[in-house]
Amino acid sequence: MILSLQKRHRLIWTVFAIVLPLLFVWSYLSIPTTANNPTIEDYSLLPIVHNGIENDDFRIIERKIELEFDINYQLEFIVKKPIRQAATLIFIGENEADIKDKAPIGQLFSKGNYSFPLFDPLQKNDNIYLYNPITKKVFYTIKNNSITPIQ
Amino acid sequence: MSATYQPVLWNRQKKIYDWVMFGLIILFLAIFIGVSLVLFGDKITGETLIIRAFGSLAITMLHIILMIGPLARLNKKFLPLLYNRRHLGVTMFFMASIHGVFSILQFHSMGDINPLVSLFTSNVNYATLAEFPFQVLGFFSLIILFLMAATSHDFWLKNLSPKVWKTLHLLVYLAYAMLIFHVMLGVIQLEKSPLIVILLGIGMLTVIGLHLAAGYRQKQLGYLKEQVEKDGFVKVCTPDDIEDNRAKLVHLNGESIAIFKYENKLSAINNFCKHQNGSLSEGKFVNGCITCPWHGYQYLAHNGSSPPPFTEKVATYHLQLIDNEIWVNPTPEPEGTAIEPVLL
Numbered sequence: 395m396i397l398s399l400q401k402r403h404r405l406i407w408t409v410f411a412i413v414l415p416l417l418f419v420w421s422y423l424s425i426p427t428t429a430n431n432p433t434i435e436d437y438s439l440l441p442i443v444h445n446g447i448e449n450d451d452f453r454i455i456e457r458k459i460e461l462e463f464d465i466n467y468q469l470e471f472i473v474k475k476p477i478r479q480a481a482t483l484i485f486i487g488e489n490e491a492d493i494k495d496k497a498p499i500g501q502l503f504s505k506g507n508y509s510f511p512l513f514d515p516l517q518k519n520d521n522i523y524l525y526n527p528i529t530k531k532v533f534y535t536i537k538n539n540s541i542t543p544i545q
Numbered sequence: 546m547s548a549t550y551q552p553v554l555w556n557r558q559k560k561i562y563d564w565v566m567f568g569l570i571i572l573f574l575a576i577f578i579g580v581s582l583v584l585f586g587d588k589i590t591g592e593t594l595i596i597r598a599f600g601s602l603a604i605t606m607l608h609i610i611l612m613i614g615p616l617a618r619l620n621k622k623f624l625p626l627l628y629n630r631r632h633l634g635v636t637m638f639f640m641a642s643i644h645g646v647f648s649i650l651q652f653h654s655m656g657d658i659n660p661l662v663s664l665f666t667s668n669v670n671y672a673t674l675a676e677f678p679f680q681v682l683g684f685f686s687l688i689i690l691f692l693m694a695a696t697s698h699d700f701w702l703k704n705l706s707p708k709v710w711k712t713l714h715l716l717v718y719l720a721y722a723m724l725i726f727h728v729m730l731g732v733i734q735l736e737k738s739p740l741i742v743i744l745l746g747i748g749m750l751t752v753i754g755l756h757l758a759a760g761y762r763q764k765q766l767g768y769l770k771e772q773v774e775k776d777g778f779v780k781v782c783t784p785d786d787i788e789d790n791r792a793k794l795v796h797l798n799g800e801s802i803a804i805f806k807y808e809n810k811l812s813a814i815n816n817f818c819k820h821q822n823g824s825l826s827e828g829k830f831v832n833g834c835i836t837c838p839w840h841g842y843q844y845l846a847h848n849g850s851s852p853p854p855f856t857e858k859v860a861t862y863h864l865q866l867i868d869n870e871i872w873v874n875p876t877p878e879p880e881g882t883a884i885e886p887v888l889l
Contacts, residue, residue, distance in 0.1 A: 397796070407718075418725070418729060
């Protein structure tokens with residue numbers, strides 16, 4: 395390697411030795427510890443109608459808007475861990491077969507907060523199904539009986 | 546080394562190199578796919594498995610490719626790995642392409658938007674690392690790797706000129722930096738396990754460490770502690786300081802000179818091979834020729850010319866042997882000038 399090229403290599407790798415580890419650590423530290431999505435509505439305005447459910451993967455809360463709108467309910471989804479699926483649609487129904495005829499209420503991506511409008515509140519027999527449209531399989535079921543109504 | 550262009554210059558060593566490489570690639574893919582199926586068999590699709598397996602293979606190969614150069618400069622035992630690194634690089638590009646094409650098919654081709662438009666518009670959170678569109682980094686890296694693979698032939702080296710070609714191929718470092726963050730930012734968005742982050746960090750630090758170690762060691766090579774000069778000649782060392790069929794490197798007046806000891810003779814030629822500026826002083830005297838350790842280009846020791854029909858030539862330098870001390874005149878003679886070797 396000619397001397398000028400040797401010098402260029404040393405310069406590049408000296409810069410890399412400083413910049414790459416710094417960016418690497420910064421990237422790792424940037425993993426959000428709390429979910430954050432600036433597009434969601436101000437939750438403080440929305441009373442909780444259900445306590446919801448919380449496990450290692452999700453926190454799900456159904457809320458009701460007290461003002462008179464066309465859409466009075468909102469399902470709030472907090473994804474705590476990355477979902478190991480290429481695509482995720484959310485369905486609500488009484489059983490898996492039931493969801494084939496329904497439209498999904500929304501889609502989940504990476505970690506974060508998601509909120510979806512609901513025309514009607516969750517019914518007693520409704521379950522929440524997370525469905526992968528590529529594999530065409532339900533990969534996660536959240537039973538409604540695990541969602542506890544508040545008093 | 547060839548007087549004409551051929552698509553691939555095969556020889557026995559290159560065939561062995563390539564067979565070992567393909568064997569290891571198959572082994573890597575088999576282990577990766579096997580372990581993935583055992584751990585996530587019911588959750589993973591064939592497309593996802595291909596994307597992950599070939600992506601992991603390509604980034605692993607890139608780390609190995611980037612380690613070969615500094616390893617060969619730190620220890621001559623690694624020089625055989627350098628000999629056919631070109632095939633390793635082109636193969637790595639094909640592995641990365643499979644990863645890239647399947648990723649675009651799986652994540653961007655199922656809508657009514659052009660997949661490449663979707664790649665750049667489906668996520669525009671450039672202001673945040675946690676949601677950064679990491680796929681874009683992979684796309685630009687793949688473009689660089691394509692340009693490198695497409696020009697990875699002596700035809701392009703000759704026609705683009707070594708300076709342009711080398712500059713183009715230095716872009717691999719930019720591609721490497723982008724790929725580190727393509728993987729890193731993808732992993733933090735999509736993976737639960739810290740294993741990949743740890744492996745990637747170790748790989749990155751090893752590559753950086755080896756390049757710095759090789760770079761600063763090379764900086765110290767070939768400089769004399771004190772420069773004794775007489776009648777235009779500079780004292781370098783004694784003949785015993787040079788192994789038979791090997792060279793002593795010395796930098797003088799901006800010249801890099803390789804002084805070879807061979808067949809009880811001494812000759813000095815410019816250190817840099819005309820092919821890709823490989824260091825001839827790290828090469829050997831083989832079959833009557835000085836042989837570049839990088840790709841086997843050869844030069845006659847007494848005149849710095851490649852043996853016919855080849856046309857490469859390097860500068861030569863005058864030597865003297867006085868009281869068992871080798872003295873060299875750092876003023877170069879024109880490339881290919883014959884100079885009578887000094888007899889020992």
